Amino acid sequence: MNRNSEYGPKLLVALAALALSGAPALAFSLDDLNPFGPSKYEQKVDPQVPADHFYNEGLTKLDKGDYEGAAKKFGELQKKHPFTQHARKALLMEVYANYRDGKATDTTTAADRYLTLYPTSPEAAYVTYLAGQVLFENMPDIHRDQGNMVRAMKYFQAVVEKYPKSEYAADARYKLQVARDQLAAYELNVGRFYMKKENYAAAINRFREVLFKYQTTREAEEALERLTECYLAIGVTHEAQTAAAVLGANYPNSPFYQDAFDRLKGQGLSPKESQDSWISKLFRSS
Known part of the structure; x- marks a missing residue:
């Protein structure tokens, strides 16, 4: 049975009876006339905030040195206005804000997303360089795992190979050499450790690594x-x-x-x- 045809006449009769009886007016809402009961959730209208509002807020936070807050604002813009030019610019600024905050993982994650979405953009070389730079600036000493340095080299190598004429290529080449020295020094340090333990086979393998991978270094x-x-x-x-x-x-x-x-x-x-x-x-x- 059609629910509108069942309840429509009954509601009209009830309203007419109230009017004819001269009864005082009752305050009611549409929920009062809902045969299924009041609405469980309040419906609110969420006005669309313009993209430039989020962007300008992000820039303001950047200017104040609130890099984490800036990154969040640029991320919010991307969620509210995806697949727009504003979103592309916001993602670029998110990379930069995370870099300024020294957050290696957040920077490289945002950078990888940018390079996946906009591989041919004019800023691709800059984003690649920033991803390598944040890892480079978090360089561990030679007594610790060198995973970040290996990752930094991949980004710097990409700058040199994909964007050889960019303004970042020369610095990327220099830092590649510094990174190679660092990794060679790490291998040497591990080799010395094995020598002290008189584990000469393991030590030889480490020194071989230096010569095979980092022969041009001072190590x-x-x-x-x-x-x-x-x-x-x-x-x-x-x-x-x-x-x-x-x-x-x-x-x-x-x-x-x-x-x-x-x-x-x-x-x-x-x-x-x-x-x-x-x-x-x-x-x-x-």
């Missing part, structure tokens, strides 16, 4: 000298002699070469390169 000299020590310790003399010979050929004035030379001399040996050694092959191919 390569020490890695070759440490390899001389490790190979002498386990009796693999031809690799020890090769490490010292390659060290002398590439860094003849290095104090590490003198150390390696003296260690070999102490055992009646001298630097001598073996062409079959992995060390020799690595440096010949580079």
Whole structure:
């Protein structure tokens, strides 16, 4: 049965009876006339706040140094006005606000979202650079995990490869070299730790990492000298002699070469390169 046809006449009769009886007027709402009972939830109209309101509030908070508050305002704009030019600008500013706040995870998350949504925008190089920079500025010392530095290198490498003519490319190249030095120093530090434990196999693997991945860093000299020590310790003399010979050929004035030379001399040996050694092959191919 149609519910409108059932209740419509009854409501009209009731209202007519009230009017004819001369009874005093009653205050009632539409909920009073609802046969199903009053509305459970109050209906409110939520006026649309203009996008530039959120944007300007975000800028004001930025100017006052409230970077967390600014990031929230720019995020709110994106939720209220998605898929608009305002949303793109707000996401860019969210990246910047999080960067200024030193929040590495929030910065890179927003940056990755921006680069996914707007990969060809004029600001893509800047966003990529900021993502690398916030990780770089949170650089741990060489005694701690270097995950952030590895991630920073990926962003800087992207700047160099995708945006080589941008104003950020030169600084990205410089910081890539700094990051490589940092990672090489980390590997060296772990290798020294294993040497102290007389775990020479593990130490050699760490020094190999330095030469394979970071051969152009200043840590390569020490890695070759440490390899001389490790190979002498386990009796693999031809690799020890090769490490010292390659060290002398590439860094003849290095104090590490003198150390390696003296260690070999102490055992009646001298630097001598073996062409079959992995060390020799690595440096010949580079």
